[in-house]
Amino acid sequence: MNLLDPQGPVAAANSTILVDSVFIMLAIVVPTIVAIVAFAFWFRASNTRARFQPDFVYSGRVEMVVWSIPALTVILLGGVAWIGSHQLDPRAPVPGTGSPVRIQAVSLDWKWLFIYPDQRIATVNSLTIPAGAELNFQLTSSSVMNVFFIPQLGSMIYTMNGMVTNLNLRADNEGKLQGLSAHFSGDGFPDMMFDVNVVSPLSFPDWVATTAKTDAVLNEDSYKKLMQQGIEKGRPTYRLDDPRLFDLIATQHIPPGPGPELVSDAGRSHTGGVDAR
Missing domain, CATH: 1.10.287.90 (Helix Hairpins)
Structure with a gap:
């Protein structure tokens, strides 16, 4: 990093x-x-x-x-x-070779979900991108505010519940990088790291095809299980059932996660999530 x-x-x-x-x-x-x-x-x-x-x-x-x-x-x-x-306006275009790659990122407690709507796949805590291509990120949060940051690729940007932020990046060289959360969000914050695999433009379609063969499907039901608090040590992959999933998350048609548990002055625990009403 x-x-x-x-x-x-x-x-x-x-x-x-x-x-x-x-x-x-x-x-x-x-x-x-x-x-x-x-x-x-x-x-x-x-x-x-x-x-x-x-x-x-x-x-x-x-x-x-x-x-x-x-x-x-x-x-x-x-x-x-x-x-x-x-x-360095995060929304400014970063021209690259080939077609831009759209990626929708959702910060969860305490993991990262990456949705590739055009490829109809999704990954957790692992981001695979083609070298040289423009990367168009849309970002939101399922719970509390967070920060998306890949130090060797560029600007950090907030993810917020009920809002969408945009970030354009480009990776010029193949290799393995690391991304992280740069905003404290509860007990699992130190483990909110994700792998960034920069592959050749020719290898990216092969990776997409392999990932699309997974048995796991990401839909509203599986997303609601994924959004529960917990540290994900693995790197699960999914077939995307509905390409509108990110929009449903960002507009809170899918209720947000509970958020890190807080303890009030009266000693009663309550959650720090955002009201979806």
Whole structure:
């Protein structure tokens, strides 16, 4: 999960912003540290060449340096962040080779469900994508707010119950990456990790065909079982019975999950889920 080892254009742009920001800040931090050491050395008690000026109160040149450097730093950092934030709008297209791949992601307690509506398949805690293709993610939550994040591919984005967020990414190289939840969501939060398998464009259809042969079917009934709280150690796959399943989840036609259990001040336990009414 190395942020400085990007495997896609969005992650590469994020890495550039991070590195640029660090160097801009170092441009003021390093000279400040050097100046502290230099001042301490020059004005040491044993240095008879240092002028003693107890009545010194103002210098226009000193004021200009003291205020202009931090101001320029803020302007540069703000410019980098502003421009980068607009260029990296999560909904902005990320053109790739071949046809874009639509993926619908649902954060559960405490697992990730990935639905491929066009391929009529679904996976849990495992995301397989073709290298070079544009990835169009639609994301929602079955329970509490969460955050979807693949550090080596790009921007993190919230998943929220009753809402749909959008994110476009692209993976340029084949390999194995890892995604995670970046938002605390209860006891099983540390285990909300998922595998990201980036395969060749020629291998992706073969994987889809193999996955579609599974006996397990994802429909409303099996989804309601899957959404129950629990840590999924395996990587189950499903045939998708109804390609509208994600819409039913996002619009709460399927009631949301109970959410992590909370304990009130009165000592009575209650759930943190969202009311579907």
